[in-house]
Amino acid sequence: MKKVGIIGVNHVGAHVANALLYQSLADEIYLCDTNTTLCAAQANDLVDAMSFYPRSARIIDCADRYEDLAGCDVLVNAAGHVAAAAGNRDGELFVTSAEAKTFAQRIVDAGFAGVIVTIANPNDVIATEIQGLTGYDPRKVIGSGTTLDSARLRHALADATGFDQRSISAWMLGEHGFSEFACWSHITFGSLTVPEVERRTGLTLDRSTFETAATKGGFVTYQGKQCTEYSIANSATEIIKAVLCDAHIITPVSTYIDDVYGESGVYASLPCEVGARGVERVLVPELADDEVQRWHDTCAHIRANVEKVRCW
Numbered sequence: 001m002k003k004v005g006i007i008g009v010n011h012v013g014a015h016v017a018n019a020l021l022y023q024s025l026a027d028e029i030y031l032c033d034t035n036t037t038l039c040a041a042q043a044n045d046l047v048d049a050m051s052f053y054p055r056s057a058r059i060i061d062c063a064d065r066y067e068d069l070a071g072c073d074v075l076v077n078a079a080g081h082v083a084a085a086a087g088n089r090d091g092e093l094f095v096t097s098a099e100a101k102t103f104a105q106r107i108v109d110a111g112f113a114g115v116i117v118t119i120a121n122p123n124d125v126i127a128t129e130i131q132g133l134t135g136y137d138p139r140k141v142i143g144s145g146t147t148l149d150s151a152r153l154r155h156a157l158a159d160a161t162g163f164d165q166r167s168i169s170a171w172m173l174g175e176h177g178f179s180e181f182a183c184w185s186h187i188t189f190g191s192l193t194v195p196e197v198e199r200r201t202g203l204t205l206d207r208s209t210f211e212t213a214a215t216k217g218g219f220v221t222y223q224g225k226q227c228t229e230y231s232i233a234n235s236a237t238e239i240i241k242a243v244l245c246d247a248h249i250i251t252p253v254s255t256y257i258d259d260v261y262g263e264s265g266v267y268a269s270l271p272c273e274v275g276a277r278g279v280e281r282v283l284v285p286e287l288a289d290d291e292v293q294r295w296h297d298t299c300a301h302i303r304a305n306v307e308k309v310r311c312w
């Protein structure tokens with residue numbers, strides 16, 4: 001019996017529920033939102049759709065009762081106010097950090113013992129905050145981090161080269177935000193390196209062009225529909241699936257940083273092995289010198305934001 005709870009069920013949270021149902025990943029999905037009318041409506045809409053998913057699941061409308069989420073295997077945090085992040089994810093800092101405070105202690109007191117996948121922005125700050133407020137094992141609090149940004153990087157590289165996104169291994173690291181960077185030294189197309197692909201295709205792949213596409217791609221979507229939903233819901237579902245199925249996939253997620261190139265004490269994205277216990281291992285790549293500098297810069301940006309809201 002797999003149980004997933006979702007806090008915040010507007011664009012992102014509801015699409016996570018839909019993705020979970022399409023992939024038959026959960027037997028019970030608990031929806032929770034301070035907008036209790038919305039929460040009831042989303043629950044009703046999902047139950048109306050139940051005949052069309054591969055198999056049935058129970059949808060439980062928890063309204064604003066976080067305690068009802070205590071028995072879940074995975075809790076997803078999609079509580080936010082996305083309009084505040086319209087031009088910069090840091091714009092949501094004081095909103096989402098306050099929202100996390102409304103539920104963190106309540107889920108601890110209710111006895112929640114599963115894994116948290118937090119999506120709300122600024123992602124690394126909120127992941128750091130939730131781990132700090134709950135005191136949970138850092139491996140059990142995962143930020144969706146640069147999972148989606150890495151998919152955006154692959155999208156841009158696929159467009160340029162014609163290779164399928166799934167044949168490209170290319171990751172954004174650090175902050176889910178403007179200070180993130182492409183781990184250019186480790187990109188492969190199948191088993192081919194960037195210089196090999198450039199020689200074979202005659203293309204010159206300009207790193208900054210692709211970094212910009214990965215970092216700002218979400219705002220392209222946002223401008224047209226005032227949210228992103230399919231891409232984040234599917235990338236978060238990949239992380240949730242890895243936990244529920246103990247899949248041990250390697251993907252970049254925001255995780256607690258403990259002496260990585262001298263940085264500690266905040267969440268940031270690195271390649272991680274994700275399984276039933278959350279982040280099973282952090283797999284630190286051997287970064288090029290310029291990437292190490294970018295790593296320090298991105299951690300400094302996240303740390304500065306954490307200090308603005310720290311109360312744990």
Ligand SMILES: NC(=O)c1ccc[n+]([C@@H]2O[C@H](COP(=O)([O-])OP(=O)(O)OC[C@H]3O[C@@H](n4cnc5c(N)ncnc54)[C@H](O)[C@@H]3O)[C@@H](O)[C@H]2O)c1
Binds near residue numbers: 078080092
């Ligand atoms: N990490 C990523 O890659 C990524 C991508 C897209 C969106 N996001 C973030 O995900 C969050 C949700 O996005 P959205 O478009 O659905 O936002 P939204 O503003 O449309 O909806 C947020 C929902 O959260 C609810 N909520 C607010 N405070 C709550 C609380 N304390 N408890 C329960 N529910 C609460 C609101 O009532 C609302 O229904 C935002 O922070 C957004 O920036 C992250």
